[in-house]
Amino acid sequence: MADFPEVLGRHRVCGEEQTAALGQHLAGHLRRGDVVCLFGELGTGKSVMARAIAAALGVAERMPSPTYTIVEEYAGSLPVLHVDLYRIADEDEFSMLGIDEALAESVSLIEWADRVPHLAASAAVRVYLAIADDPDCRDVTIERGAR
Secondary structure (H helix, E strand, C coil): CCCCCCCCEEEEEEHHHHHHHHHHHHHHHCCCCCEEEEECCCCCHHHHHHHHHHHHHHCCCCCCCCCCCCCCCCCCCEEEEEEEEECCCCCCHHHHHHHHHHHCCCCEEEECCCCHHHHHHHCCCEEEEEEEECCCEEEEEEECCCC
């Protein structure tokens, strides 16, 4: 991953447009094989952030949440893998998905990454979203991961 100190740290974003702008900025620093883990409760903007990153990577098609399909692949300037682990119980169930090769060949956007601690620990980037004191705003923390 390229150096991206201006994206790391705490940010306050208000509304989907600002959340998307931060995601688009982060996307400019990602490369094939990077895993971006998105953490936050329901409604904090994980899917908004994932869609913005994917759009900045050239994904033109509509990107619905993969809550029921769990994994969706998209073509862009880099392949994008969008994964929603909300319905995954543990790491064993995650390994049954068999997506290790796809993770290595894509920029992978993983929602509910806390369900698979080893994946979160090895991610290139961790993004934490929380509802701020203003319900239209989010406190976002972006950390460099292990990669």
